[in-house]
Amino acid sequence: MKKPLLLLLCLLTSTFLLAQRPSQKGVSITGKIVDAKTNQPLEYATIVLKNTRTQKISGGITDETGAFKISTPKGTYEISVEYISFKTIKLAVQEISSNKNLGIIKLTEDASSLDEVFIIAEKSTVEIRLDKKIYNVGKDMTVKGGTASDVLDNVPSVDVDPEGTVSLRGSENVRILIDGKPSALVGLSGADALKQLPSDAIERVEVITSPSARYDSEGTAGILNIILRKGKASGFNGSISVTVGDPKNYQTAVNLNLRTEKINIFSNFGYSDNGGPGVYNSDITYLSNGSIDSLRIENRDNERFRKGFNGNFGLEYFLNKKSSITGTIFLRDSDGQNISTNNISSFDPSNTNLYNSTRIQDEDEIDQTIQFSLNYTNNFNENGHKLTLDFQHSANREIENAIIIDTNPETNATNELSLDNLLQADYVLPIGKNSQFEAGYRGSFQDLTSDYLVIAPNLDPEYNPSNNLEFTQNVNAFYTQFGSKINKFSYLLGLRAEITNIDIKLINTNEDYTKKYTDLFPTLNFGYELTEDQSFTLGYSRRLRRPRSRYLNPFENRASETVISKGNVDLDPTYTNSFDLGYLNKWGKLTLNSSIYYQHSTNNIARINSQEVRIINGKETNILVRQPINLSSEDRSGFEFTANYNASKKVKLSGSFNFYQFETKGEYVYNVTDLATNVSTPVTQNFDAKNNSWFTRFDAKITLPWNIQSQTRIFYRGPKNDAQSNVKGILSANLAFSKDILKDKGTLVFNVSDVFNTRKYQVESYAPSRENPTNITDQTFQRRMRQISLNFTYRFNQKKNQRGRKSGQRENSGGDGEF
The missing domain is CATH 2.60.40.10 (Immunoglobulins)
Structure with a gap:
């Protein structure tokens, strides 16, 4: 009897307890x-x-x-x-x-925030901070299916020329970082490497024209910091993007992310198969005592093909609510082929054809990169007290093999391997409510070997550029900075010390070069908010430009016998003092951001044209040699503004304008040898020049019927002249249309890049000088023709253009913690 009663009591108790549970x-x-x-x-x-x-x-x-x-x-x-x-x-x-x-x-806007002063909504988001501006990639349709070069080319203040060279405010001396650090993603040759990084992998670009002491001093014009996408939304989510285009452009990009309370897994994968024609035409007029001696016409057609895979996989593990460890691995494996067919004709002064020939260069290239990164972040509290530690190792190999078919055939091969290591520590200590102290260390260590071999039986051994270069560069840097905000006034004062050791060995000629220098780089940044809508910023920084290994390597490009590019092993760094005054104002729907800047550089590195005499096809021929040298100085000043006008929800307009003036001073003395008499004659070239140029960009986003989004972008770069050349202006236009489908989970984008096929580089060069030239060269270069593409993106478990976490939450984006 006791057991049934006990069982009944348990059942009643369970029923009573269950009845007391709150409804779910x-x-x-x-x-x-x-x-x-x-x-x-x-x-x-x-x-x-x-x-x-x-x-x-x-x-x-x-x-x-x-x-x-x-x-x-x-x-x-x-x-x-x-x-x-x-x-x-x-x-x-x-x-x-x-x-x-x-x-x-x-x-209400957080006007008192130290690291987020202003923000302008939507795609053209511009965040103005005390020492940088941030341009969010967002819904930019014109870069869909594009690359990192396309993204940078759409950023105000930035220009990417037809050869892929990136410039900031008209200067090529710009430092490109990935997630706040030097990276193998930029590659040994930055222009080509950026063309292999898909635009879908990029979240935003930070334009830093007055860098604080936290950043390394490299880049006299400033820094472009590319921030890659990382998963921030909870749960499993991602997107798949497919692009087809003409000329040949097939791309696939996949972003997969998984975030839980303890881990955050993020990944970006991409595959591309691209190809397209390019044109390089050169008309050379040879002069003797001011009269035409002969003419040489080179019409070079280029066919470029490249297949490549890149992947970025990362795992962030949250040790607790305040600290985390993040490991990332990046892989890139690509191979390309460049077939250059150079049709050459030579004429006498009466335009009688002397000879015709065809020079074909068939070049294969392999580019392999692997990079490991490890980051530890400890947020001691929610007030910004923070310690970050970083380690990064990368290996980048580029192998090029070229067969040249000509009257005198030859082959050449290049094998480059760069091993890079980086150690970094950053410490941030808030002092009171509105002040902040920072200190840190960065060590960058590079070992590079470059083996260049030219086999040309008919080439005079004196002119054979074969060499084996060993390059070692170690930079140890220490910095500290202090910032504070007093009512509407804020300041950030910093000092950076860098110790540089460079060793260069030319194995074939048994030459050794060693350069050691220790420098201090002060930085000053001030800000003043007149009202919630108006603010001023004033910045000063001392910067330098170290010559890259390719600028130092004296090997010659052999695509042409008469126009040769090579490096200069004895280059010294350029030092620049930079000043920047900025103003931001918002009038309702219109926002204007403007700057006035001035830079003074010494030991300025510039590419110049010099003259050599060589025997080609049995005849003495003047050769145009392009190489970098140190000029005495350059002064650069300019004005720029960016404007955004949101006319309505369906019409958004933006534009930018940059005008700059530059003045260079310096002379270059070299010898030209008469092959008949073996007598050398010194030639002095004066590079004193003063000129100006400008570029402008206009962008219109309009919502059409049926909720079709259109975007039009027009770009014009004005003509530019210097001591040895005249560069013509370039006009280009991009057009894109997009439509959301599948309940906004999918987006179709139709894009036409360079609508009028006018993005051509045209330059007239004089060597050795304008005043007394021995040859005048007219060159036209077009690396990529008009591109038409169709992109489809499908998103799952995420909303279109989903925003990330607010600043201050647990997240590390590699350099996104500026004062």
Whole structure:
């Protein structure tokens, strides 16, 4: 009898206890988030719910109308609303037992934030900080299916010429970083490597024209910091992108991310198969005592083909709420072929044909890169007290083999291997509420070998450029900086010391070069907010430009016998003092950001044209040699502005303009040898020159019927002249249309790059000087023809253009923690 009674008692007790459990039926929380100043809805604002009993965190984000609807179990919640550069609102703790509408919640801009002063909404987002500007890639349709070069070419203040060379404010002396650090992703030859990094892997580009002491001093014009995409949304999500185009352009990009409470796995994979024609034409007029001696016409057609895979895989492990370890591995494996057919004709002064020949260069290239990165981040508290440690190792190999078919055939091969290691430590200590102290160390260590072999039986051994170069560069840097904000005035003062050791060995000629120098680089940055809509910034920094290994390697490019490019092993670094005054103003729908800048450089590195006499086809021929040298000085000043005008929800306009003036001073003395008499004659070239140039960019985004988005971009770079050349202006236009499909999970983008096929580099060069030339060269170069492409992107478990976490949350983006 006792056992049945005991069993019955247990059943009744269980039933009673179960009856006391709260109902798990969910409720809905709704509302709308708007900008308190403009009453415009804030898309992708974050609503955070924290259950006070279970401490479980959930929430959601707003849609394009600023509305949100969150399903959650009944309970008592702490509710907060967050949005980038806006003050977080925390609502009173409240019990929610039924559906609840929180109404309209208005957020105000966080004008007192030290590291986020202003933000302009949507795609053309411009964040102005005390020492940098940030341009978010966002919904830029014209770069869909493109590369990192295409992204940079659409960033205000930046220009990418037809050869792929990146310049900032008209200067090529720019440092390109990946996630705040030097990276193998930029490669041994930055222009070609950037063409292999898909645009879908890039989240934003930071333009730093007045770098703080935290950044290395490399790059006299400033720094471009490319931030790669990393998964930030909870759960498993990603996207797949496919592109087809003409000329041949097949690309696939996959982004996969998984984020939980303890780990964050992020990855980007891409495969490309590209090919297309290019043109390089050169008309050379040879002069003797001011009269035409002969003419040489070279019409070179290039066919470039490249297949490549790149992958970036990372794992972030959260040790606790304040610290994490992140490991990343990057792989790139590509191979390319470049077939150059150079049709050569020579004429006498009466235009009688002397001879014709064809020089064909068939070059194969293999580019392999592997990079490991390890990061430790410890956020001691929520006030910004932080320690980060970084280690990075990379290996980059480039192998090129070329067969040249000509009257005198030859072969050449290049094998380059670069091993790079980086150690970095950064410490940030907030002092009080509005001040901050920083200190850190960075060690960069590079070992590079380059073996260049030319086999040309008919080439005079004196002119055979075969060599084996060993290059070692070690840079140890220490920095400290202090910043504070006093009411509307803020400042950031820093000092960086760099110790550089360079060793260069030319094995074939048994030459050794050693360069050691220790330098101090002060930085000053000031900011003043007149009102919430107006602010001034003033910056000063001392910078340098170290010659890269390719600038030092004296090997010759053999695509042409008469126009030769080579390096200069005895280059010294360029030093620059840079000043920048910026102004930002917002008038309702119009935002204007402008700057005035001045730079003074000594030991300026410039590529110049000099003259040599060689025997070609049995005749003495003047050769044009292009190589870098150190000139005495360069002064550069300019003005730029960027404007954004949101006329309506369907029309958004933006434009930028940059005007700059430069003055170079210096002379170069070299000898020209008369092959008949073996007598050398010194030639003095004066490079004193003063000129100016400008470039402008206009962008229009318009919503068409059926919710089709259109984007038009027009770019013009004005003519530019220096001591030895006249460069003509370049006009180009891009056009794109996009349409969201599959309930906004998919997007189709139709893109036409260089609509009028006018992106050509045209230059007239004089050697050895304008005043007394022995040859005048007219060159036309077009690396890529008009490109038409169609891109399809499919997203799963993520919203289009989903925003990341607000600054200050647990996240490391490699350099995104500036004061």
